[in-house]
Amino acid sequence: MENFILYEELGAGHNSVVYKGRRKGNLNYVAIKCTDKTKKSEITNHVRLTQDLDHPNIANFYEWYETSNHLWLVVELCTGQKDYKVSNHAVSVCYHLLTV
Numbered sequence: 001m002e003n004f005i006l007y008e009e010l011g012a013g014h015n016s017v018v019y020k021g022r023r024k025g026n027l028n029y030v031a032i033k034c035t036d037k038t039k040k041s042e043i044t045n046h047v048r049l050t051q052d053l054d055h056p057n058i059a060n061f062y063e064w065y066e067t068s069n070h071l072w073l074v075v076e077l078c079t080g081q082k083d084y085k086v087s088n089h090a091v092s093v094c095y096h097l098l099t100v
């Protein structure tokens with residue numbers, strides 16, 4: 001994660017905090033989701049679902065990192081609350097369909 005600069009917090013979920021961020025040397029902003037490592041299986045499922053998806057309503061997955069206590073997921077920054085909600089809902093629906 002030393003290659004990234006973290007800016008303000010964008011929001012927090014049940015097990016995570018999401019920051020606006022940027023890779024050093026790159027002008028594009030991303031969203032960086034920091035989750036406790038105990039949630040590794042949920043995060044792994046999220047990555048499996050989204051890493052090959054290319055859909056206008058789903059935030060693109062870029063990469064992920066592991067530090068001693070946390071997992072860091074780098075994804076497309078959604079510019080409005082509405083965009084994020086649509087994206088997150090779409091992933092939840094996919095997850096539900098694949099796990100029933």
Ligand SMILES: Nc1ncnc2c1ncn2[C@@H]1O[C@H](COP(=O)(O)OP(=O)(O)OP(=O)(O)O)[C@@H](O)[C@H]1O
Nearest residue numbers: 010011012013014015016018031059076077078084
């Ligand atoms: N890609 C993104 N772009 C912009 N804002 C985001 C992005 N991802 C998350 N956020 C912001 O961070 C907040 C928390 O996101 P998170 O995905 O952790 O929420 P959650 O799905 O409700 O929580 P959890 O997955 O822990 O149950 C969101 O409500 C949103 O405001």
